[in-house]
Each structure stands twice: as C-alpha cells, then as structure tokens.
Amino acid sequence: xxxxxxxxxxxxxxxxxxxxxxxxxxxxxxxxxxxxxxxxxxxxxxxxxxxxxxxxxxxxxxxxxxxxxxxxxxxxxxxxxxxxxxxxxxxxxxxxxxxxxxxxxxxxxxxxxxxxxxxxxxxxxxxxxxxxxxxxxxxxxxxxxxxxxxxxxxxxxxxxxxxxxxxxxxxxxxxxxxxxxxxxxxxxxxxxxxxxxxxxxxxxxxxxxxxxxxxxxxxxxxxxxxxxxxxxxxxxxxxxxxxxxxxxxxxxxxxxxxxxxxxxxxxxxxxxxxxxxxxxxxxxxxxxxxxxxx
Numbered sequence: 001x002x003x004x005x006x007x008x009x010x011x012x013x014x015x016x017x018x019x020x021x022x023x024x025x026x027x028x029x030x031x032x033x034x035x036x037x038x039x040x041x042x043x044x045x046x047x048x049x050x051x052x053x054x055x056x057x058x059x060x061x062x063x064x065x066x067x068x069x070x071x072x073x074x075x076x077x078x079x080x081x082x083x084x085x086x087x088x089x090x091x092x093x094x095x096x097x098x099x100x101x102x103x104x105x106x107x108x109x110x111x112x113x114x115x116x117x118x119x120x121x122x123x124x125x126x127x128x129x130x131x132x133x134x135x136x137x138x139x140x141x142x143x144x145x146x147x148x149x150x151x152x153x154x155x156x157x158x159x160x161x162x163x164x165x166x167x168x169x170x171x172x173x174x175x176x177x178x179x180x181x182x183x184x185x186x187x188x189x190x191x192x193x194x195x196x197x198x199x200x201x202x203x204x205x206x207x208x209x210x211x212x213x214x215x216x217x218x219x220x221x222x223x224x225x226x227x228x229x230x231x232x233x234x235x236x237x238x239x240x241x242x243x244x245x246x247x248x249x250x251x252x253x254x255x256x257x258x259x260x261x262x263x264x265x266x267x268x269x270x271x272x273x274x275x276x277x278x279x280x281x282x283x284x285x286x287x288x289x290x291x292x293x294x
Contacts, residue, residue, distance in 0.1 A: 022055050023047060029061045030068075036077065036265060037068050044142060052176035052205065067174045077265045079128040081254035087125035090115045091245030095132055095253075096147070098232045098241075104180055105133040105144045108234075108245075111159070112152025119163050126167060130175055132257055135264065143180035145227070149236045150187045158194050168201040179206065183224070185213045185237050213237075 023046045033041060041064070049067075053059035071077075088094060092113035096106040107129055116122060133144040159167075171179060187195075199207060213220040215238050224230075224238055233239025262268045 019047070019050070019055070022050055022057055025057045026050060026060055026064070029057060030064060033068070037072070039265070040068070040071065048142065048177035052172075063173065063176070070174055074127070076127045076131050077261065078267065079124055079131070080258050081128070081251060084121065084125040084128050085247075085251055085254075087116055087121055088250065089247050091247065091250070093126060093129050094245060094250055095129060095136065096234075097243075098229070099138075100145045100180075100227050101229065102180075103138045103141050105136050105141075107133050107144060107146050109146055109148045110151065110236075111148070112150060112154075112157055114157045114159070119160065119166075122159065122163060123166060123170065127170060130171070130178070131261070132254065134175075134178065135257060135261055143178055145180050146182040147237055148182060148184045148187075150185060150191065151236060153188065153191070155190055155194065161197060164198050165201045168198070168206070172203055172206050179209055181209050181211055181227070183211050183213050183227075183237075186215055187212065 023043055026046050026049070027041070027043075030041070046060075046064070049060045049064045050057070053063055090113040091108075091110060092115060093107060093109050096108050098106060100106060130144075137144070158164075184191075199210075202210070211223060213224060215221065221238065224233070228237070228239065230239045232241050234241050234243055
C-alpha cells in the first residue's frame, strides 16, 4: 500500500518536472520578445497553450505565435468601453457581479437581446468583455464561466454563421483554457438546428465544456447547484436573485475597469491623450467675428 502511494507521488513529481521542462522549451522556441508580448507570455500563459495542444511544444508554439500576431494587430487590450458601449445597451453580453462557486468570473450572454448587425463590432464587444473577465479573475484563478440565457431567442435573432465561427475561433485559438464551462440554459428546441452547425466549429476540448441545462431536469439543476449559489444566481438561470441589467451602472463599472486595464498594460498616457482629443473635438468653436461691410 505504501509502495503504491510512494509511486503515485513520484509520478506526480515527474509530471510536474516534465511540464516545467516543456514550458522552458516553449519559452526558448519563441525567441526574444519584448513589450506587451513579453508581458503576455507568462509561465501560466505558456502552460495554457501547452495544455490546449496536449503538451506538444511545436503545436503550442504555432498556436502562440498566431495569437501574438493577432494581438499585435487586433490589440484587444486597447479596446475601451466607450468604443463598444452601444453593442451592450440591451445587456446581450455583460460581466456578472457574482462569481461561480470557485470564484471564476462569469459572463452572461443573452442572444435574445441582440440589438445590432455589425459582425466586426459584435466581435470587438465580445473580445472586450473576455479581456475584462480575465482582468477581474481573482488571484490563482485562470478561467471564466459563460452563462447563456435563451429567453426571447429565435433563429431570426441568431448571429450569422460567420460570426459564430469567428467567435469560436477567437475563444479557442487566442484564449485557450480560459473557458471552464459554458452553461446553455433552457435553449428552445429550434436551437438544435443552429447547434448542429455551430458544434462543428468547436474543438473536442471546448465541446466537452458545453453544458445544456434544462430546469425540469433534476440532473441539470444539480449541476447548477454545484457551480453556483442560488441565492445570488439570477432568476433567469433558476436562481433567486431578481437582478436586472442596468446599462448606465454597468458602463460606470467598465469605465473603472478601463482605468485598471490602462495601468496593467501601461496605456495611461495614450488613453488620456485620446480622451483629451475627444473632449477637444466636442467643444464647439467660438464664432468668428465678421467685420461690418464698409
């Protein structure tokens, strides 16, 4: 018995040593980096990319390099709430003020509240909120949870397949191992038609994280109880909290978070300049005096 325990302990130590070695290999393979790329590529970050590619260094390197290229052009850390606030007016996606039972940040998605049709703006809004969810993770926690409420959803409200595909691609390719679970709460039967297409965009790891929840199914309810405190969980997800989305209040919260993000990424000077320029442009010019005709 003691021999088995000792062997199990040795295996854990060997696994840890092997993982640390893989992290070192990945770090060396990507070569010298600087600036925000260096800030992004922490050991925890490298571990997530390795985990996503089953600890294959070459595949992880390719995935990470594609993300660094994407981040250098898309610049998700520079998106600010005032740029995407119009997308969030109905509360179709927002960061909840509560966490799951393990302290993970929760994003609430309400596709039935869709209010725009711009593919690019919808993606920027979602990327902003993914970055915001990560910004608000407690120390030691790396993953978020998505709660998806299908109230009011129909095929006419469904995002285009192109947007669904790109959403899956961004989440899987550029935020690996950031999603713990996505709880799809009480989707209507017609959603099956949409799901049959969308599920092919998901890799096996992400697919396993999707949980369909039906309020009349005891197993589903138990899964929700295991992951959330029903006293603070909104009524829309079977909880007891009657909280409603308040766009003005949420906007104030995001403005504060933007300041935190500026400090994290060293963007204070840049965004202060942008705000000053915006304020200046909004001031009406003084009317010019016209000399009386002689």
